[in-house]
Amino acid sequence: MSETKTEEPSKPVAVAPAASPAVAPVPPHMHPGRRRRLRIIGIVAAPIVLIVGVVWIHRILNTVSTDDAYVNGHVTFVAPRVPGQVVAVLVDDNNRVHKGDLLVELDKEPYQVEVNIAASAVAAAQADLVAAQADARSTEGQARSLRFSLQRAIEDVDNQISLLRSKVATLDSQQAVVDRAQSDVDRVLPLVQSGSVTEEEVDHRKQALLVAKAEYQEVLQEVYQTRVALGLEPKPPSGDLTEVPSDLDQTFSSVRQAQYSLMEVAAKLNVVDSFNVTPKQLVANFIKRDPEGNIDRIYAQLLKNAPAVMQAETKVEVAQRDLDQAKLNLSYCDVVAEIDGVVSRRDVNPGNNVIAGQSLMTLRSPKDIWVDANFKETQLADLRIGQPVDLDVDMYGRHVDFTGRISGFTIGTGSTLALLPAENATGNFVKVVQRLPVRIDLVDYDPDQSPLFVGLSVTPSVHINEPPTGPDAGKVLQPYLPTTGPTTTQ
Secondary structure (H helix, E strand, O other): OOOOOOOOOOOOOOOOOOOOOOOOOOOOOOOHHHHHHHHHHHHHHHHHHHHHHHHHHHHHHHEEEOOOEEEEEEEEEEOOOOOEEEEEEOOOOOOEEOOOOEEEEEOOHHHHHHHHHHHHHHHHHHHHHHHHHHHHHHHHHHHHHHHHHHHHHHHHHHHHHHHHHHHHHHHHHHHHHHHHHHHHHHHHHHHHHHOOOOHHHHHHHHHHHHHHHHHHHHHHHHHHHHHHHOOOOOOOOOOOOOOOOOOHHHHOHHHHHHHHHHHHHHHOOOOOOOOOOOHHHHHHHHHOOOOOOOHHHHHHHHHHOOHHHHHHHHHHHHHHHHHHHHHHHHHOOEEEOOOOEEEEOOOOOOOOEEOOOOOOEEEEEEEEEEEEEEEEHHHOOOOOOOOEEEEEEOOOEEEEEEEEEEEEEOOOOOOOOOOOOOOOOOOOOOOOOOEEEEEEEEEOOOOOOOOOOOOOEEEEEEEOOOOOOOOOOOOOOOOOOOOOOOOOOO
């Protein structure tokens, strides 16, 4: 409701004194009611302006801000690991997916065929392994038999030596018989002329002497035969018919033959010894393979490590790896999401032939984001890791408050990290204030309530006078990451 009353022009208008220096003077010709409202507004606005000014000055003194900042995040490219033809695409741009969700399906039939072929190869390799194990067990049986043959050959030589000594003893006994018969003949010959002994008695004793000598020669020939059978001279230079080398049971031909036959079979079980070892050493070395000398345990280990068995096992392993790879390739026909995210830049359709590593689409996580703020180099002196940050996002204005903390500083300014960095050594250098990207991580960010999108403009305000918190608080550089192995330096 407006007032219609007017004042006389001849009467001077009294102007009330200003309540505050911030209140503007009211024109004298203005309507009194309007002048009154303007005066009230001036009185109320003065402290508001003063408060705003104080807040602005406080903000200037306690924060560092920039308008050169934006939301950033990682890009995950979705690509197949195997080539093939696309049979189905199950998502489209802007679809939100969970980790493990099926995105694209490739034709599985060629890879299923490869799986079947690899499975057949595994079955064949396993059959070869069974055959190799059977051959190894057969070889084990031959080795056991030849080991007893070697032992029997040694025993035969020892028996022949004992027989030789027995025959030499018999020869000595027979020599005594010959000597006695010769003495009998020598005693009766002088008595023949006296008639005390008949010719018949003499002939009888001579006949006994001849028989004794014949028996002696028979035993002597048997001794010679036994010595020759042992590979010895019939008549040793020393004259001792019992003279035999101490290692004859280790060097005799039949013993050596049995030894080498055993070594030949044992080599198939990966038991290798020098040809210069004696049979006793060969057997001793074999028994040493087990601390307790358990023969059965030794052969069980030999069967496991037999070259033919190990080769067959290797073929089975290779075939199994091929089968695993074929199954893995078959599983790769299902292209799944590696992260929780939102699909963008889809570039694939059913029927397309794709190759391994080809980009089909991208995924961006709505939660794994941060703010890259490009502060001027003149603003960096007081910035530290862990300082709290207020984030004003143009998309939401002041309706939504976001907070964050500084988590790190980029090692170079934007100009040095550009694709074509500035060349300041050409002689026409003009100093320009540089900007350094500072990473700000969001705190208590919930993308389901107020999502932020990569590329949105942000105005961060860093509270430089508040104590930094969190990991690496107060530092400029982050610490070294823990290493799990040796590192190389250049």
